[in-house]
Amino acid sequence: MKTFLAMTKRNIKVFFKDKGMFFASLITPLLLLILYATFLAKVYKDSFNSALPDFISVSEKLVNGTVAGELFSSILAVCCVTVAFCSNTLMAADKVSGARKDLFITPVKKSVIALSYYVGTLLTTLIVIAVAMGACFIYIAVNGWFLTFGDVMLLILDVFLLSLFGTAFSCIINSFLKTQGQISAVGTVISAGYGFICGAYMPISNFGSGLQKTLSLLPGTYGTSLIRNHALRGVFAEMTKENFPPEVIEGIKDSVDCNIKFFGRAVSISAMYAIICASIAVLIGVYVLINVLDKKAD
Amino acid sequence: MENIIEIKNLDKSFKEVHAVNDLSFNVKRGELFAFLGVNGAGKSTTISIMCGTLKKDNGSVVIDGYSADTDMKKITEEIGVVFQNSVLDGVLTVKDNLYSRASLYGITGKEAKAKIDELSKLLDFENLMNRTLCKLSGGQRRRIDVARALLHDPKILILDEPTTGLDPQTRKILWQVVEDYRKSKGMTVFLTTHYMEEAADADYVVILDSGKISAEGTPLELKNKYTGDFVTVYNADEERIKSLNLPYEKIRDAFRIEVKDTEAARDLIVAHPELFTDFEITKGKMDDVFLAVTSKKLVGGN
Incomplete structure (x- = not known):
């Protein structure tokens, strides 16, 4: 246990002392927030207003709150995974530097080292995500706060689960990386691509039905939807209070992926949690298996 | 043994x-x-x-x-x-590096501190403990590497x-x-x-x-098996050395004559006492052994 704690501490220290690694992780969510707030917020707002029937009048605060909730969910859904990948570059960097070899010539079990990478990455990811989440909450508070304490708690839970998911995913992928070039390439692909396939950059409802079905097979989709549901729950409650027709609210929910369908069947919130938890368990299992089967240090 | x-x-x-x-x-x-x-x-x-x-x-x-x-x-x-x-x-600092590596052997707390203190004295890096490793010179880093191996x-x-x-x-300290x-x-x-x-x-x-x-x-x-002996003669005339019909090498202020073994060196000196007034007999070097065995020269060293 002492060895595990010492190695986890070492991984966290290396992450925070390696300024490149730390700032690359931190800059992703902050950059996304700035880009969303600067460019996309207006697009989302216009698109929301134009989609509403003419007979419905909506307060500016409610529109802004809706857009802010959508941005909040998009940014955090992406960052829980991309930040995990940035934080976890140490795992591959240790192979490049030879540090991994130094760890493996000791009596400590490989599983302890593997677990320390996982926990170290998870903690650093959570720290960076907490900063991003704080910034996002401030953004929501400025634009239109409709969240309850329960919503905030559920959002923290969602982000925690998605970070567990992202960390396990990054551990598996990084297990196979051996060069600096591969680390950079994977980081770029994940940063550029994950936001699209999880429905963060663009709601999945905008895609064709074939692609929608394919994306519904990916667990990250449900992580995004969970965050979005909880980030917008207060907004929808306010819409109900302001006598929005239920079909209009459902239409908005469909358009922003709060209602997700798996091959035509609606997926409930509890089912989404089950999918994410099962995915985390499977990914950690695969990671353990990779380490058990790996007979040599790289 | x-x-x-x-x-x-x-x-x-x-x-x-x-x-x-x-x-x-x-x-x-x-x-x-x-x-x-x-x-x-x-x-x-x-x-x-x-x-x-x-x-x-x-x-x-x-x-x-x-x-x-x-x-x-x-x-x-x-x-x-x-x-x-x-x-x-x-x-990481030298201290962080050594503590984290010591933990891999179950050495933590006071035990780790005592061992690291002992090695830092022995390898003379007590004043480097709080320095970041990448900012140390090659020799300083090597001392830390050796300390890590001896933890x-x-x-x-x-x-x-x-x-x-x-x-x-640094080589001398390490050895x-x-x-x-x-x-x-x-x-x-x-x-x-x-x-x-x-x-x-x-x-x-x-x-x-x-x-x-x-x-x-x-x-x-x-050395005995793969190289001969060498007789280094000082203050000698090159024509006289040449007349011995043995392979030789001219060095700064002497000639280095290659002979089969120590016995041959002795016989050579006894046969030409007037030539060998200032001389020394040495075995072949490990470089010569390596070259003779592999026909390859080691790269990277002396």
């Missing part, structure tokens, strides 16, 4: 490259063992197999009675390794080209510490080096070429 390392019929291939080819040798407990070979001869592959970071294809590796097939955990408790390049964390008092210290690129003073440790704790040292004068101090030498042993023995045995 009993064997602490026993390697029999070791084989390792990487696709078409046969890196280690039916290699067998023993290392005696407490000795300084030199493992020589040009780059790609199979030295690092053998070390990696001994450390358990690489799987062998065939053969057996037994270290201090433990088989690498079944008791690798025990073996890792007995060996300390100084790698060719520093593998510690450049962004758990290993029975065998594997030094993989430990002094390449170091200044003479002093290693020798003190070897003598006081009965530690075995397994050395690969490009510096032939370091190999000349070894108790036993194995020269590896293309994954196989080309020659082995004590430095004296190897």
Whole structure:
């Protein structure tokens, strides 16, 4: 246990002392927030207003709150995974530097080292995500706060689960990386691509039905939807209070992926949690298996 | 003396490259063992197999009675390794590096502090403890590498080209510490080096070429077998040296004549007393042995 704690501490220290690694992780969510707030917020707002029937009048605060909730969910859904990948570059960097070899010539079990990478990455990811989440909450508070304490708690839970998911995913992928070039390439692909396939950059409802079905097979989709549901729950409650027709609210929910369908069947919130938890368990299992089967240090 | 390392019929291939080819040798407990070979001869592959970071294809590796097939955990408790390049964390301080590595051997808290303090005094880096590793000079970093390898008092210290690129003073300090440790704790040292004068101090030498042993023995045995003796004559006339009809080399203020062995040197001097008024007889150097055995010159050292 002492060895595990010492190695986890070492991984966290290396992450925070390696300024490149730390700032690359931190800059992703902050950059996304700035880009969303600067460019996309207006697009989302216009698109929301134009989609509403003419007979419905909506307060500016409610529109802004809706857009802010959508941005909040998009940014955090992406960052829980991309930040995990940035934080976890140490795992591959240790192979490049030879540090991994130094760890493996000791009596400590490989599983302890593997677990320390996982926990170290998870903690650093959570720290960076907490900063991003704080910034996002401030953004929501400025634009239109409709969240309850329960919503905030559920959002923290969602982000925690998605970070567990992202960390396990990054551990598996990084297990196979051996060069600096591969680390950079994977980081770029994940940063550029994950936001699209999880429905963060663009709601999945905008895609064709074939692609929608394919994306519904990916667990990250449900992580995004969970965050979005909880980030917008207060907004929808306010819409109900302001006598929005239920079909209009459902239409908005469909358009922003709060209602997700798996091959035509609606997926409930509890089912989404089950999918994410099962995915985390499977990914950690695969990671353990990779380490058990790996007979040599790289 | 009993064997602490026993390697029999070791084989390792990487696709078409046969890196280690039916290699067998023993290392005696407490000795300084030199493992020589040009780059790609199979030295690092053998070390990696001994450390358990690489799987062998065939053969057996037994270290201090433990088989690498079944008791690798025990073996890792007995060996300390100084790698060719520093593998510690450049962004961490010396102290953080040593504490984190000590924990890998279950050495934590007061025990770790005592051991690290002892090594910092011994290797003279007490004033570097809070410095970031990547900001240290090559020699300073090497001292930390050696300290890391000695954290758990290993029975065998594997030094993989430990002094390449170091200044003479740092090399001297490192060897002093290693020798003190070897003598006081009965530690075995397994050395690969490009510096032939370091190999000349070894108790036993194995020269590896293309994954196989080309020659082995004590430095004296190897010198006797693979090189002749040399008579260095000072203040002599080159025409007279030439008339001896023996191979010679002109050096700054003398001539170095190569003879078959010490007996031939004695006969030569007795036969020409007027020529050999100021002279010395020396054995061939390990460089000559290496060159004679492998027909290759070691790159990277002197």
